[in-house]
Amino acid sequence: MKNIYLAALLLLPVTILAQPAGFNYDESKVPDYELPVLLELESGKAVQTVEMWKELRRPEILELFRKHVYGRVPADVGTGIFSVVQEESASALGGIAIRRQVRLYLKAQGEEPFIDVLIYLPKKVVEASGKAPIFTGLNFNGNHSVTTEKEVPVHGKWARNDPRVGHKDNRANEGSRGANVSRWQVEMLINAGFGIATAYYGDIDPDYDDQWKNGIHSVFASSKKLKADEWGSIASWAWGLSRMMDYFEMDEQIDHQRVAVTGLSRLGKTALWAGAEDERFAIVISTDSGCGGAALSRRRYGETVKRINNVFPHWFCDNFQKYDDLEHQLPVDQHMLIALMAPRPVYIASAIEDVWADPKGEFESGRLASPVYELFKKPGIIQQQHPRVNTPVGGTIGYHMRSGDHDANAYDWQQYIKFAKRHFALP
Ligand code: GTR
Numbered sequence: 001m002k003n004i005y006l007a008a009l010l011l012l013p014v015t016i017l018a019q020p021a022g023f024n025y026d027e028s029k030v031p032d033y034e035l036p037v038l039l040e041l042e043s044g045k046a047v048q049t050v051e052m053w054k055e056l057r058r059p060e061i062l063e064l065f066r067k068h069v070y071g072r073v074p075a076d077v078g079t080g081i082f083s084v085v086q087e088e089s090a091s092a093l094g095g096i097a098i099r100r101q102v103r104l105y106l107k108a109q110g111e112e113p114f115i116d117v118l119i120y121l122p123k124k125v126v127e128a129s130g131k132a133p134i135f136t137g138l139n140f141n142g143n144h145s146v147t148t149e150k151e152v153p154v155h156g157k158w159a160r161n162d163p164r165v166g167h168k169d170n171r172a173n174e175g176s177r178g179a180n181v182s183r184w185q186v187e188m189l190i191n192a193g194f195g196i197a198t199a200y201y202g203d204i205d206p207d208y209d210d211q212w213k214n215g216i217h218s219v220f221a222s223s224k225k226l227k228a229d230e231w232g233s234i235a236s237w238a239w240g241l242s243r244m245m246d247y248f249e250m251d252e253q254i255d256h257q258r259v260a261v262t263g264l265s266r267l268g269k270t271a272l273w274a275g276a277e278d279e280r281f282a283i284v285i286s287t288d289s290g291c292g293g294a295a296l297s298r299r300r301y302g303e304t305v306k307r308i309n310n311v312f313p314h315w316f317c318d319n320f321q322k323y324d325d326l327e328h329q330l331p332v333d334q335h336m337l338i339a340l341m342a343p344r345p346v347y348i349a350s351a352i353e354d355v356w357a358d359p360k361g362e363f364e365s366g367r368l369a370s371p372v373y374e375l376f377k378k379p380g381i382i383q384q385q386h387p388r389v390n391t392p393v394g395g396t397i398g399y400h401m402r403s404g405d406h407d408a409n410a411y412d413w414q415q416y417i418k419f420a421k422r423h424f425a426l427p
Helices: 002-016 050-070 125-129 186-191 215-219 223-227 233-250 266-277 305-311 320-322 336-340 359-375 410-424
Strands: 081-090 097-105 114-122 130-141 195-200 254-264 284-288 345-353 397-402
Touching: 050 081, 050 233, 050 254, 050 266, 050 336, 050 359, 081 336, 097 125, 097 233, 097 320, 114 125, 114 130, 114 233, 125 233, 130 223, 130 266, 130 410, 186 195, 186 410, 195 233, 195 410, 215 223, 223 284, 223 305, 233 284, 254 266, 266 284, 266 336, 305 320, 336 359, 345 359, 345 410, 359 397
Parallel strands: 130 195, 130 254, 254 284, 284 345, 345 397
Antiparallel strands: 081 097, 097 114, 114 195
């Protein structure tokens, strides 16, 4: 007992020091707040049935998020894709997987922009049932960072200068091959009977504020003068995930009705928005998505709306900046984003040392979204208390706070696999 207490004391200052200074990490300083009412129409009428939710309240909330937070896809954005298989192997990862690399051209065949999708499918499952369920998500450093297999090329596009993987001068290189294998756990997934389809987020929109001159935005006239309620990068990455879903529907070896979308951090925010905009994603999973993701904005714990808008002005629509330091005026909060997944299963993962992302605020969003699941007669998160570390909880809304810091690792994936098996009714 004493040792645990000591360990907790020793851990605390380290945790807090690792986070940006000048923000609140003290639960007792979380301001009092009142959340917008989830189950009430803008007209004031109570939402009491599944039909009212689906036909009236869900569209209202989706529209509020488009208008004030992520931005809507502009009207001139087309959704046609041309897919070309670039490379394939029936015997990847030492024989347990089928590997397929597919290029999705977003404008015209042979032209930029395109998304290179790396797919691994469990060979046994495809051989036995023709198709396999998959997880999908965007990656930060390129498809070659997810695997050590040399057939997966290093991309030649803009790269984040990440010293942890050795990217500099905004270019990727061979040195980052396999650098993020622990974040993706491809072999664990294949052995559990799941496939994985991932793509580099920079294929869709390079992650910097360039006034929409590159990536998907550059293709459409709307990018020359985006309106304040039109898409930022998160919405465009989510749109890219939907184009990947268009492809999954055409690939006979992918069970497109069993696709779980996931992502870490800004790409966890992206996975949530993709799941909200596109109900074809059957399960939605966010890892450490924090502010603008699963965490409640009104708690102002860790990262705040103002900070995220200042440092990443291109992530959200311009209207979101109106709420800098004025979270209480937002017509939505993030529990309403989680509710948009209903009745589909949604999983929220936090990490205890990742206080910047506000683990408790991420849990609260799930807890407060639960009444919508109850309308569908599905159990939401079930318990009221923020659970202890490494104790997964929940029903149709799953949650855990694992030990360690901001990342996705084997522990997270073990829980996602269990959750997906349970909800996809797989052995
Ligand atoms: C941080 C940002 C977070 C999170 C993270 C990431 O700098 O403040 O909201 O998105 O980046 O995506 O790695």
